[in-house]
Each structure stands twice: as structure tokens, then as C-alpha cells.
Amino acid sequence: MIIGIDKIGFATSNYVLKLKDLAQARQTDPDKLSKGLLLKELSIAPVTEDIITLGASAAESILSQEDKDQIDMVIVATESAIDQSKAASVFIHGLLGIQPFARSFEIKEACYGATAALDYARLHLEKRPDSKVLVIASDIAKYGIGTPGEPTQGAGSIAMLVTANPRILTFNDDNVAQTRDVMDFWRPNYSSTPFVNGLYSTQQYLDCLKTSWTEYQKRSGLSLKDFAAVNFHLPYPKLALKGLKQIMDKSLEPAKREELTQNFNQSIIYSQKVGNIYTGSLYLGLLSLLENSPQLKAGDRIALFSYGSGAVSEIFSMNLVENFRQELKTNRLEELDQRESLSVADYERIFFEEIQLDETGSASLAGYDQQNFALTGVNQHQRQYSKVKKEA
Incomplete structure (x- = not known):
């Protein structure tokens, strides 16, 4: 049975912070962010936007009524x-x-969770091929003002409709997963921001990639020459670039190295303008590749490296199907450029605003007119969500 991704949707916030402005405010060399991280902009979510509203927006952008009846x-x-x-x-x-x-x-396992969700969706569809599974990866990455991770924050959601006979990508049965009990990045229940051992986390990411890739090649019999592209989890694009260079075999023909490098550059375009969206970062990279790479064609095999701190990693592959471009957008970059640019002062106020509850555990919120879905308030500790009606 052929199972895979039939539709992919994406949503992010309406606000953006330019990293050149952040660099100036933090008295940092802008090249440290633009070249050192390969990042340009960060999506900034207000208090009325969270993983629910972003996830609903991403899914709403791709689902028909028939899909909703069959999911x-x-x-x-x-x-x-x-x-x-x-x-x-x-x-x-x-x-x-x-x-x-x-x-x-x-599902939770740091940034790996969406890959586990896809695995589960595939197993479900093997038993019920007439059904559809909606997988959503939705996160808001916050590290705090002036922290080392501040330039890698972000907000967004990826929605994937998993079906039999998909119109974009088909799964291959070649997954290789690895688990390590390490403390490279974690967030206890009592903390609103994570604790990060940055250098150690980078080392774990790269070593999990190296060892998982070696095992993947051994089990599958495949090598880089068999792939048109490799997609990576993107906490920041420069780390993924290090990963690509690490697994590049010196015996690889120059033409294949060039192809993989070009497709990598296409895969980071959206993340460079959105930042880190944790569970969705790998799949935002996949969407960026599919919508921006002119050389991809039906039948191409794409490798994906998923990594979640703590740590779980997985390498697997998918193949493009005929007419896959018909299910993709061509104006997403234009949409991202329509976001409202924030000053650093406004970013600090908007991104880190906390809901102030009264003695009944309630609060009313405003300022969400331009959102597709919104957190409109809290009533006796119950979060209230609505679809926002926009004027025609």
C-alpha cells in the first residue's frame, strides 16, 4: 500500500523581527547572526497566538470539507x-x-515529535486505508531577552494530511531511529523557557546524525548518490549545513555534491525568515525545498534527519509523486514579506507578554483582528478560542 503526505500547510504569526535590528540593539555584529546562524528574520507571536491558533490556521489552509469528514x-x-x-x-x-x-x-519528544506522529499515522493507515490522519507540528520557541538562544527564536506550525495514494510524497519503509539519554536541552514544568547546553547540544545533534546515517546506510544499502536532497531539523540553518558537510562523502561526484548543496540552500529559505519552530522545523525545511527547488522531479528520493533533544533522532526517506507541484504554493515568500515588522522594543513587549488573570482566573484579550484563529481570553482558567471573521 502506498501511504504518504497528501497536503502540507504552514502558518506563522503576523509579526516579524529583523535580526539586523536585534543585532544592533544587542550590540552584536550582524554577521554573527546572518552568517554565523544563516538567519535573517524571526516570527514573533503575540499573546493571542499560540500553538492552537497556529495549528488550526495551518490545517485550515489545506483541508476541504471532505477531508474533515474523513479524518x-x-x-x-x-x-x-x-x-x-x-x-x-x-x-x-x-x-x-x-x-x-x-x-x-x-505527542512530545522535543523537536522529534512530529516524526513520531507521522510514523503513527502511517501505521494507522495501513489498517484503515480509507481514512485520513491530520498531523500538526506547532511550536513557539522562546529563550528570553538577551540569552544566547534569542536570535534563534520563532513561531509557526506545519500541518500534514497523511493518506493512502498521496499527491506529494510517499513514505519508504527504511526508518532508522536512535535514542540517547542526554541533557542537552530541557524545560522543566516550573520553567517557561528551556535550559540549554549549547555546545553539547550541537555535538549531540551532529553525532546522532553521523551514527544514524552510518546505520541507515548499512540497513538500507543506500548512499548519498541515491538522493536528490537531504532535509535536516533546523534549530538554525548553519547547524544543518555543518551536518550536510559532515555526511558528504569525499568520493561523491562533484555534480551530486552541487545538487545536494543547491537543494539544501532551497530548503532553508523559509526557516531563514521564520526562525526555529521546534517540531515543525524539519518539515518547514521540507516545504521550503518542495516550493523553491526547480530541479526536483517525480520519483526523486529525499532523505530526512529528525532530531529532538534529550535525545531521539531518526533518518527516513520519501519519494516525490507525479504532479506534486500542483499541491504546493508559489507565493509563500510574498506572504511572509507582508508581516508587520517590529522594533526591538515592541518585540520585547509583544513576545513576552503574559496573560494577567483576575481573582476568578479570567481575562479578556484584544488585538487579534488580523489572525485566522485567536485566543480571545480565559474564563475561569479555561482558554477561549475562536475563528476570527475577517471582512471581505
């Missing part, structure tokens, strides 16, 4: 959970009006 599973992967009990997928299921007899749950 029988909704999985949200996130490390920015808004509730320790109720899954984000339940909120999104309701906002989208998906048929009621669907299983909804949330």
Missing part, C-alpha cells in the same frame, strides 16, 4: 503545550469542525 485521527506534536492534561489536538479538532468520531492526542 479519523488528529495528532499534534509540540513542546510548547498549553495544558498538562488536555491535548492541543482536541482544541484544534473542535475549531476545525472535524467529524466527531476521531482519535485526538498530543
Whole structure:
């Protein structure tokens, strides 16, 4: 049975912070960010935008009413959970009006979670080929003002509709996963921002890539020459570039090296303008590759390296199907350029605003007129979400 990704959607916030402005405010050389991280801009989410609203927006952009009637599973992967009990997928299921007899749950393992969700979706479809599974990766990456991770923040969501006979990509049964009990990045329940051992995390990312790739080649019998592109988890693009250079075999023909490098450059375009979106970063890179690389063609095999601190990594591959471009957008960069640019002072105020609850555990929020979905308030500790009606 052929199973894979039938549709891919993306959503981010309406605000953007230019990293050249952040560099100036932090008295940092702009090249340290633009060249040292390969980043240009960060999406900044206001208090009325969270993983629920972003996830619903990403999914709404691709789903038809027929899809909503056929989806029988909704999985949200996130490390920015808004509730320790109720899954984000339940909120999104309701906002989208998906048929009621669907299983909804949330997956967590740092930035790896969406890959686990895709694995689960594929297993489900093998038993129920007439169904559809909605997988959403939704996160807001916050590190704090003046922290080393500040230039790699971001906000966004990727939605993927997994079906039989997909119209974009098909899964191959070649997954190789690895688990290590390490503390390179973690966020205890009592902390709103993560703790990061930056150098150690970089080393873990690269070593997991190296060892997983070696095992993948041994089990699959494939090598880099068999791939048109390699997609990486993108905490920041420069780290992924180091990863690509690490696995480049010196015996690889120059033409193949050039192809892989060109496609890598296409895969980081969106992340350079959005920043880190944790669970969605790998798949934002995949979407960027598909929508910006002119040389891809049906049948091409794409490798993906998924990494989540703590740590779990996985390498797997997918193949492009005929007419895959018909399911993609051609104006996404123009849409990103329409975001409202923030001053550093406004970024600090908007991104780190906290909801102030009254004695009943309630609060009203405003300023979300331009959002597709919004957190409109809290009523007795219950978060209130609405689809925002825009004027025609």
C-alpha cells in the first residue's frame, strides 16, 4: 500500500523581527547572526497566538470539507503545550469542525515529535486505508531577552494530511531511529523557557546524525548518490549545513555534491525568515525545498534527519509523486514579506507578554483582528478560542 503526505500547510504569526535590528540593539555584529546562524528574520507571536491558533490556521489552509469528514485521527506534536492534561489536538479538532468520531492526542519528544506522529499515522493507515490522519507540528520557541538562544527564536506550525495514494510524497519503509539519554536541552514544568547546553547540544545533534546515517546506510544499502536532497531539523540553518558537510562523502561526484548543496540552500529559505519552530522545523525545511527547488522531479528520493533533544533522532526517506507541484504554493515568500515588522522594543513587549488573570482566573484579550484563529481570553482558567471573521 502506498501511504504518504497528501497536503502540507504552514502558518506563522503576523509579526516579524529583523535580526539586523536585534543585532544592533544587542550590540552584536550582524554577521554573527546572518552568517554565523544563516538567519535573517524571526516570527514573533503575540499573546493571542499560540500553538492552537497556529495549528488550526495551518490545517485550515489545506483541508476541504471532505477531508474533515474523513479524518479519523488528529495528532499534534509540540513542546510548547498549553495544558498538562488536555491535548492541543482536541482544541484544534473542535475549531476545525472535524467529524466527531476521531482519535485526538498530543505527542512530545522535543523537536522529534512530529516524526513520531507521522510514523503513527502511517501505521494507522495501513489498517484503515480509507481514512485520513491530520498531523500538526506547532511550536513557539522562546529563550528570553538577551540569552544566547534569542536570535534563534520563532513561531509557526506545519500541518500534514497523511493518506493512502498521496499527491506529494510517499513514505519508504527504511526508518532508522536512535535514542540517547542526554541533557542537552530541557524545560522543566516550573520553567517557561528551556535550559540549554549549547555546545553539547550541537555535538549531540551532529553525532546522532553521523551514527544514524552510518546505520541507515548499512540497513538500507543506500548512499548519498541515491538522493536528490537531504532535509535536516533546523534549530538554525548553519547547524544543518555543518551536518550536510559532515555526511558528504569525499568520493561523491562533484555534480551530486552541487545538487545536494543547491537543494539544501532551497530548503532553508523559509526557516531563514521564520526562525526555529521546534517540531515543525524539519518539515518547514521540507516545504521550503518542495516550493523553491526547480530541479526536483517525480520519483526523486529525499532523505530526512529528525532530531529532538534529550535525545531521539531518526533518518527516513520519501519519494516525490507525479504532479506534486500542483499541491504546493508559489507565493509563500510574498506572504511572509507582508508581516508587520517590529522594533526591538515592541518585540520585547509583544513576545513576552503574559496573560494577567483576575481573582476568578479570567481575562479578556484584544488585538487579534488580523489572525485566522485567536485566543480571545480565559474564563475561569479555561482558554477561549475562536475563528476570527475577517471582512471581505
